[in-house]
Amino acid sequence: MADIIIKNAYILTMDPDREDIENGVVVIEDGKIKEIGKSTESKADKEIDAGGNVVMPGLVNTHCHAGMTLFRGYADDMPLQDWLENHIWPAEAKVSDEDIYIGTQLACLEMIRSGTTAFADMYIHMDKVAQAVDESGIRAALSYGMIDFGDKEKADVELEEGSRFVREWNGKADGRITTMYGPHAPNTCSRDFLIRVKEQAVKDNVRIHIHVLETEAELNYMKEQFGVCSIHFLKDIDFWGDDVLAAHCIWLSDGDIKILAEHGVNISHNVTSNMKLASGIAPVAKLLAVGANVSLGTDGCASNNNLDMFEEMKTAALLQKVSIMDPTVLPARQVLEMATVNGAKALGIKSGMIKEEYNADLIIVDMNKPHLTPAYDIASHMVYAANGRDVKTTIVNGKILMENYEVRCLDEQSIIEKMKKTSKDLVSRINS
Numbered sequence: 001m002a003d004i005i006i007k008n009a010y011i012l013t014m015d016p017d018r019e020d021i022e023n024g025v026v027v028i029e030d031g032k033i034k035e036i037g038k039s040t041e042s043k044a045d046k047e048i049d050a051g052g053n054v055v056m057p058g059l060v061n062t063h064c065h066a067g068m069t070l071f072r073g074y075a076d077d078m079p080l081q082d083w084l085e086n087h088i089w090p091a092e093a094k095v096s097d098e099d100i101y102i103g104t105q106l107a108c109l110e111m112i113r114s115g116t117t118a119f120a121d122m123y124i125h126m127d128k129v130a131q132a133v134d135e136s137g138i139r140a141a142l143s144y145g146m147i148d149f150g151d152k153e154k155a156d157v158e159l160e161e162g163s164r165f166v167r168e169w170n171g172k173a174d175g176r177i178t179t180m181y182g183p184h185a186p187n188t189c190s191r192d193f194l195i196r197v198k199e200q201a202v203k204d205n206v207r208i209h210i211h212v213l214e215t216e217a218e219l220n221y222m223k224e225q226f227g228v229c230s231i232h233f234l235k236d237i238d239f240w241g242d243d244v245l246a247a248h249c250i251w252l253s254d255g256d257i258k259i260l261a262e263h264g265v266n267i268s269h270n271v272t273s274n275m276k277l278a279s280g281i282a283p284v285a286k287l288l289a290v291g292a293n294v295s296l297g298t299d300g301c302a303s304n305n306n307l308d309m310f311e312e313m314k315t316a317a318l319l320q321k322v323s324i325m326d327p328t329v330l331p332a333r334q335v336l337e338m339a340t341v342n343g344a345k346a347l348g349i350k351s352g353m354i355k356e357e358y359n360a361d362l363i364i365v366d367m368n369k370p371h372l373t374p375a376y377d378i379a380s381h382m383v384y385a386a387n388g389r390d391v392k393t394t395i396v397n398g399k400i401l402m403e404n405y406e407v408r409c410l411d412e413q414s415i416i417e418k419m420k421k422t423s424k425d426l427v428s429r430i431n432s
C-alpha cells in the first residue's frame, strides 16, 4: 500500500531524461516517489485529484537567513555595509532564542505556502531554527553563521559553536535536517579561520556555506589585504570544491568564473537582494555557459523582502536578459532547473526532480487562475506568470504540509499574531 497517489496531474518532471507527462500519476511511499507515469496499479490511503494542475518538484532556496523575517521592512533603501553594520548587526545583538524561533516559524510558513520545500540557512540561535524546521515539516541545510573578524579567541568560540551545531543536528528530523559550516565571508573571517573551518568540514564530512564577492567593497578590501580577489584567495587555501555553497558571487572576472566551474562550486544567485542593496549583477549566463552549478536564493527578508522563489525565478531571468541585452539567455526551463535540480545538487539532497526513488518533495500549482490562462507552455508560466500564491499543495518527505491552501503542522494565525507582538517588543529593546 502506498501513502499518497496524485492523479490527473500535469507532471513537470524536471528530469532531463524524461519529458513532462500530461494526465499523469505520482505514487508516494515512505517519503519517496515510488512511481510516476500515465496510470498505476498501486493503491493508497490518500488520493489527491490534481484536477489537471501542475505537479512539479518543490523549489529549493539555496541562500536564506530565515529568522530575518523579524526584520522584514525594518531597514530598507541603504547600501550593504551601512545596512549590516549600523542597523542589522546592532539589532541582531538584541534578539533572543524565542525571537529567532518565531521568525523561523514565520519563514517556514511563508516558504511552505509559496512552494519552497527545502532551503539553506546561515544564521544565529540555530538550535531554535532547527527546532522550527523540525516542527514545520520542511527540509533544510542549516549552518551557524561564524564571524571572527581576525580575533583568535572569537575564532575558537565560533568554530566550537559551529561544530557543536553540526554534530547535534546533522540527519535529524527524519533526515530532513542536514548541517553545514557557515563562515560568513572572506572579508569578515580571517585566513587562518577559513583554513580551520575547511579542515573541520572535511573531517566532519559536511558542506560549507559562505558569502563571496557580494560587494565591490569586498573585492577592493581583499585586493588591498592580500593582493588577490576572494576567488583566488580561497583557491590558494584549497577552500574550493563541490562541498562549497557560495552565495552571491557578483564581482567575478572571467578567470574567476573558470575557477568556480572547474572546482564544481555551487553558487547561489540572490537576484532580488542584489538589486535591492544595489550590490551588482552576477554574471549568471557566463557561469552557466561554462557549466557552473548556479541555483537561486532569496537571502534574508531584510533584503528581499519576501521568500517567494517564483519571484526570484522571474527576476533572475529578466535581469540577466536586460543586463547583457540578450533575451535568449536564461530561458524558462533553465531558470526552473536552477530553482529545482541545481538547488538540490547544491544542498546535496536527492530532491528537485519528479523521479522514482527521489524524495517526495513536490508541489501542486493551481492553474485555474486568470493570470495563468491560457497555458501554451507550462515552464514559461511557472517562471513568467505564476507566483508563490498559486501553490495549492506542498508535500515534503512524503508528508502533506499544505493541502488546498490549508497549512498543517504550523498554526498560521497564532504565528502571525506572535510575530506582530514580537516585532514591537524587539523595536523597544533595540531602542533602549
Ligand SMILES: O=c1[nH]cnc2c1ncn2[C@@H]1O[C@H](CO)[C@@H](O)[C@H]1O
Pocket (backbone or CB within 6 Å): 065, 084, 088, 089, 092, 122, 123, 124, 144, 145, 146, 184, 211, 214, 273, 299, 300, 303
Ligand atoms: O546579504 C548579506 N550579506 C552579508 N551578510 C548578510 C546578508 N544578509 C544577512 N547577512 C548576515 O549574515 C549573518 C549570518 O549569520 C547575519 O548577521 C546576517 O544578518
Ligand SMILES: [Zn+2]
Pocket (backbone or CB within 6 Å): 063, 064, 065, 211, 247, 299, 300
Ligand atoms: Zn546572505
